Amino acid sequence: MSVDVPAGQSRADAESNIPVPNQRLGIPEFLYTGTVFDEVTRGQTEEIIAKYPQQRSALLPLLHLVQSVEGFVSADGIAFCADRLNLTIAEVEAVATFYTMYKREPCGQHLVSVCTNALCAVLGGDAILSRLSGHLGIGPDETAGEPGTEGSITLEHAECLAACDHGPVVTVNYEYYDNQTPESALELVTELQAGRKPHPTRGAPLTDFRTTEREIAGIFSDLADQVNAPTASEETLRGNEIADRLRQTAPSMPESYEMPPLPERK
Amino acid sequence: MTSSGASNEAGAVVPPSGPDDTPAVMTPVLTRRWASPQSWSIATYRKLDGYTALAAALKTEPGRLVELMKNSGLRGRGGAGFPTGLKWSFLPPPDGKPRYLVVNADEGEPGTCKDIPLMMADPHSLIEGCIITCYAIGSQLAAIYVRGEAVQAMRRVAQAVREAKERGFLGKNILGSGFDCEIIVHAGAGAYICGEETALLDSLEGLRGQPRLKPPFPAVAGLYARPTVVNNVETIASVPVIVAGGSDWYRQMGTEKSPGPKIFSLSGHVTRPGQYEAPMGTTLRQLLAAAGGMKDGIPLKFFTPGGSSTPIFTPAQLDVPLSFDDVAAAGSMLGTTALMCFNETVSVPWAVWKWLEFYKHESCGKCTPCREGTWWLAQVLRRVVSGRGVMADLDTLTDAASNIFGRAFCALGDGAATPVTSAFLHFRSEFEDLVTGRTPPVIGTRELVGAH
Ligand SMILES: Cc1cc2nc3c(=O)[nH]c(=O)nc-3n(C[C@H](O)[C@H](O)[C@H](O)COP(=O)(O)O)c2cc1C
Numbered sequence A: 001m002s003v004d005v006p007a008g009q010s011r012a013d014a015e016s017n018i019p020v021p022n023q024r025l026g027i028p029e030f031l032y033t034g035t036v037f038d039e040v041t042r043g044q045t046e047e048i049i050a051k052y053p054q055q056r057s058a059l060l061p062l063l064h065l066v067q068s069v070e071g072f073v074s075a076d077g078i079a080f081c082a083d084r085l086n087l088t089i090a091e092v093e094a095v096a097t098f099y100t101m102y103k104r105e106p107c108g109q110h111l112v113s114v115c116t117n118a119l120c121a122v123l124g125g126d127a128i129l130s131r132l133s134g135h136l137g138i139g140p141d142e143t144a145g146e147p148g149t150e151g152s153i154t155l156e157h158a159e160c161l162a163a164c165d166h167g168p169v170v171t172v173n174y175e176y177y178d179n180q181t182p183e184s185a186l187e188l189v190t191e192l193q194a195g196r197k198p199h200p201t202r203g204a205p206l207t208d209f210r211t212t213e214r215e216i217a218g219i220f221s222d223l224a225d226q227v228n229a230p231t232a233s234e235e236t237l238r239g240n241e242i243a244d245r246l247r248q249t250a251p252s253m254p255e256s257y258e259m260p261p262l263p264e265r266k
Numbered sequence B: 001m002t003s004s005g006a007s008n009e010a011g012a013v014v015p016p017s018g019p020d021d022t023p024a025v026m027t028p029v030l031t032r033r034w035a036s037p038q039s040w041s042i043a044t045y046r047k048l049d050g051y052t053a054l055a056a057a058l059k060t061e062p063g064r065l066v067e068l069m070k071n072s073g074l075r076g077r078g079g080a081g082f083p084t085g086l087k088w089s090f091l092p093p094p095d096g097k098p099r100y101l102v103v104n105a106d107e108g109e110p111g112t113c114k115d116i117p118l119m120m121a122d123p124h125s126l127i128e129g130c131i132i133t134c135y136a137i138g139s140q141l142a143a144i145y146v147r148g149e150a151v152q153a154m155r156r157v158a159q160a161v162r163e164a165k166e167r168g169f170l171g172k173n174i175l176g177s178g179f180d181c182e183i184i185v186h187a188g189a190g191a192y193i194c195g196e197e198t199a200l201l202d203s204l205e206g207l208r209g210q211p212r213l214k215p216p217f218p219a220v221a222g223l224y225a226r227p228t229v230v231n232n233v234e235t236i237a238s239v240p241v242i243v244a245g246g247s248d249w250y251r252q253m254g255t256e257k258s259p260g261p262k263i264f265s266l267s268g269h270v271t272r273p274g275q276y277e278a279p280m281g282t283t284l285r286q287l288l289a290a291a292g293g294m295k296d297g298i299p300l301k302f303f304t305p306g307g308s309s310t311p312i313f314t315p316a317q318l319d320v321p322l323s324f325d326d327v328a329a330a331g332s333m334l335g336t337t338a339l340m341c342f343n344e345t346v347s348v349p350w351a352v353w354k355w356l357e358f359y360k361h362e363s364c365g366k367c368t369p370c371r372e373g374t375w376w377l378a379q380v381l382r383r384v385v386s387g388r389g390v391m392a393d394l395d396t397l398t399d400a401a402s403n404i405f406g407r408a409f410c411a412l413g414d415g416a417a418t419p420v421t422s423a424f425l426h427f428r429s430e431f432e433d434l435v436t437g438r439t440p441p442v443i444g445t446r447e448l449v450g451a452h
């Protein structure tokens, strides 16, 4: 990967045929990095495209794949997707700007997301975000440390992460760290900054933002191992625990039953 | 069932003779394997009767499976409660060209937290449900659209697909039946609107996830403009048990018009928040009794029956049977049975503001009432909760909300107006008190800067 353009700055790459994206009101243009996507990535690209009946369906996964290489979506990443899928730059940009998970600035080694939707917020999510923000000295959607280097962290507020029964919830690279407090979240982030990787409450061992993005793109390695990381939390099993303790069950199924006939033709 | 007797044959609400605070009785059906060791593995699944329903289904005429689903009374678990068998029967007759099943695993409605645990704990029930459904509707391809952030759920589902394929439950000529079926696991990229079924289809086609004009409905022109069934994870995971037990068995649980068990998700100020699978028609009072009551004994102030898009309820509705019709009759919606419980310490205007920030962020921008309306609602609410509101703001809020409701292109807009209108219905004075200064601002200016 060539990094002759400082991260956070953009320019038209005179060597390439890629047009300079228009500067639109309020929307940062995509940054040029000069990234050349290697053979491995190209192979993964073909693997993803082959999954779908129509190739355009591969666009969302491909943008995730671009993030697995670059840690965000660059103008070069946009051009790469456009080229592989026979789309225009504008078509790919329209998609890349629509979805929250596509980042337009380089992310840290880890992406820390704090749920601040009403439920988590009332249980402490807002306090967690402001504690982390204070500790890292950054606001949401900013990165502490040189993006991509060990211990660098991008902080964001997230909407409901579908784990409300475990609130307040923090995710790191989308792995769940449940039932957090400002103190526990601070400890988690301090560990991450020191290059350590505390195990998520529910989910596979922590890797980094880019590795997770590759999996989200649908390129898994060690899947058989990773699925074995524990996820059965107390909260998930509350009903089971009661049923077990009080011997409650659903009505038992009959030995057999009559399958209904086809409806009469009208 | 003891805990579901609160509605009569016609589904009308029977006024409770007195609050029934006996703890809800659990009926683990979809959750019954969740506590088993390695519950996600095909070995555990098969040990606990997994893939036996598939074998039975493949020996049945597809049309009869659709009838079975109709008879079971299963209603969609994604929020709207549309009868599943009926939806399947809307597909036009096979024409030899592709048709699809798309599973909605985009779980994003605030408060909703059942599908991701289901996919993590028992992914094979979803896979088996997909295969049976595909067979019943004459499809050879299912796509599971998983919310992009749900990476561990995605891994479990992807691994389940691999395992099912290795054992011959997926692929060509499944169990010697001549039926072929494949499943694609597809990740979204963080957009709540992609849970709306037509936006989901656009997203799956590699476009911005914006809703389509209906009709045509997906049953006629869905994925790649071909006939498509879109169903929620919990709906599809219910298919194998209905095939295994039959519709009469299924109807032993729940109410006449909302049969079956339901995964209720309790969250918030509850002693033991979590997932509780009980018959449809169980009340929140009974669920809370099972969950150890409100945390630290601080009383309940308001709750959502089915996520932030469903009108809020107060303790006066604690005894409403949680079934589609009973909740509707009481003025809200069952939605996703996401029971977010807030205690008396919580400011209602504050919660509504937080939710509106969410809707503003997630509005897809396609239609004006929602795109502009959510923006204005969030701004005005923010002013009110920070103590800088004026009385006219309250009229602006109700006005803007009623201008969105019913005029937006899709149900997200209605969902955004709902917290405002329902909060004004039950708690208008809290908004007034913030304006008059009777209650101090809920948030300081400093906090306003950081959060959104
Ligand atoms: C804004 C919006 C978000 C939605 N999100 C979801 C979702 O995350 N999961 C889901 O199953 N249904 C969601 N729905 C409902 C779907 O549009 C659709 O009704 C459902 O997937 C149908 O499946 P079912 O019949 O099995 O419930 C959403 C609807 C709207 C309007």
Ligand code: SF4
Pocket: B193, B211, B362, B363, B364, B365, B366, B367, B368, B370, B371, B408, B409, B410, B411, B412, B413, B414
């Ligand atoms: S109501 Fe909102 S989310 Fe739905 S189409 Fe309109 S702008 Fe988009």
Ligand code: FES
Pocket: A115, A116, A117, A118, A119, A120, A121, A159, A160, A161, A162, A163, A164, A167, A168, A169, B110, B111, B112
């Ligand atoms: S509100 Fe935070 S996970 Fe749902």
